[in-house]
Amino acid sequence: MTxxxxxxxxxxxxxxxxxxxxxxxxxxxxxxxxxxxxxxxKRRALVATYHLGRLTSYAFLGxxxxxxxTTVLEPLMKGNSTPRILLGLVLVFVGVTMLGAPFLxxxxxxxxxxxxxxxxxxxKVFPLNTFPRALTAGLLWGFLPCGLVxxxxxxxxxxxxxxxxAALMFVFGLGTVPMLVATHETVGWLRDKIGRFRLRQLNGxxxxxxxLAVVFVPIAMSSMHGGHDMSNMQGDHMQMSDSQMMDxxxxxxxxxxxxxxxxxxxxxxxxxxxxxxxxxxxGAINTNHDEHSEMMEQAQ
Numbered sequence: 001m002t003x004x005x006x007x008x009x010x011x012x013x014x015x016x017x018x019x020x021x022x023x024x025x026x027x028x029x030x031x032x033x034x035x036x037x038x039x040x041x042k043r044r045a046l047v048a049t050y051h052l053g054r055l056t057s058y059a060f061l062g063x064x065x066x067x068x069x070t071t072v073l074e075p076l077m078k079g080n081s082t083p084r085i086l087l088g089l090v091l092v093f094v095g096v097t098m099l100g101a102p103f104l105x106x107x108x109x110x111x112x113x114x115x116x117x118x119x120x121x122x123x124k125v126f127p128l129n130t131f132p133r134a135l136t137a138g139l140l141w142g143f144l145p146c147g148l149v150x151x152x153x154x155x156x157x158x159x160x161x162x163x164x165x166a167a168l169m170f171v172f173g174l175g176t177v178p179m180l181v182a183t184h185e186t187v188g189w190l191r192d193k194i195g196r197f198r199l200r201q202l203n204g205x206x207x208x209x210x211x212l213a214v215v216f217v218p219i220a221m222s223s224m225h226g227g228h229d230m231s232n233m234q235g236d237h238m239q240m241s242d243s244q245m246m247d248x249x250x251x252x253x254x255x256x257x258x259x260x261x262x263x264x265x266x267x268x269x270x271x272x273x274x275x276x277x278x279x280x281x282x283g284a285i286n287t288n289h290d291e292h293s294e295m296m297e298q299a300q
Contacts, residue, residue, distance in 0.1 A: 005159070008091070008207060009152055009168045013175020015203040016098060016148045018191050020176045023146050028180055031137065034127035047181060049131050050138035055173040057142020058149070059166040065156035066165020074160050084214060087158045091211030094151040098204030104147030111145025118143065142173075 013020075021028075031050060035043050077083045097103050118140055125137040152172040156165030179190055194200060 004210075005155065006168060006171050008210070009155060009172040010175040011203050012094065012098070012148070012152060012207070013172040014178065015175075015194060015200040017176045017179035018194055018200065019148055020146065021179050021187065021191070024141070024144060024180060027141060027144065030126075031128055035129065037127075038129055046128055046131065046134040049134040050128065050141065051173075051177055051181065053135045053138020053140075054142045055138075055170050055177075057139050058152075058169040058173040061142070061149075061153060062156040062165035062167070062169025062172075063162045064165075065153045065169070066159050066162035069157040069160050069165065070162060073157070081218070083158065083160060084218065088211040088214030088216075090154045090158050091207050091214060093211075094154060095204040095207030095209075095211060097147065097151050098207065099201055104150050107150050108145045108147050111143075111150075115143065115145055 031047075035046055038046065073086070074083070077086070093103065122137070122140055125133045125140070128134045128137055149172075152169055156168050159165045159168055179187060182190060
């Protein structure tokens with residue numbers, strides 16, 4: 001998992017937090033009302049505790065999503081470019097969702113059924129005047145159905161690592177914290193700035209472009225590099241063909257001539273030298289024999 005993916009998750013949480021405020025605003029208000037009798041210092045500590053519980057639930061969901069990606073998807077995608085393409089498509093999908101496409105509405109409706117199932121347990125954590133209750137409330141809050149959370153979980157799935165998925169979802173949750181812990185005046189200011197400059201839509205467009213780049217840029221680079229290599233190979237082949245046309249007959253004749261000359265030199269020259277030496281030896285013996293015969297005759 002790259003740092004860029006973590007940054008994308010953080011920005012996704014921050015710029016999508018107005019949507020989170022719409023989904024979670026009532027819950028945050030209920031939490032605040034249940035802490036009206038505690039001191040301001042303890043109140044801040046309780047707020048930090050239930051947000052820690054919420055981020056812990058997000059990390060757990062990211063862990064499960066990463067485990068699914070590792071055990072189910074990764075064995076099917078080894079040795080090919082499918083993981084990269086899938087990551088790019090998920091970025092495009094999440095980006096289009098941030099631009100306003102209602103792709104995850106049905107999934108939110110399905111999650112609402114589970115949230116209603118948790119209703120009896122949620123009622124037991126009120127009032128949030130102790131840290132265990134605040135932590136439990138935050139853990140349950142993490143399962144509140146939200147399309148933005150589901151989009152982040154898709155990123156955790158393609159992280160192909162359970163720990164990476166958990167880290168990604170935790171960072172996503174951090175991005176949502178400023179909007180949810182701000183005062184009423186600060187919340188209004190943040191919502192106004194994000195809405196006026198269309199920062200959520202801008203972030204969605206960046207994610208779409210990033211996803212398209214992840215999918216298509218390596219393909220284009222590979223195509224260009226492959227075409228360049230093929231041109232070089234064709235040029236080398238043509239140059240070698242020309243050289244072979246010029247050099248091959250000469251090399252063949254030279255090799256053939258050398259081959260014909262070698263047996264002649266090896267077979268003829270040593271034998272001729274041996275015969276010459278033998279003839280010279282015979283001549284020397286005959287000469288000595290004649291001189292010895294003449295000396296014997298003179299002595300007589």
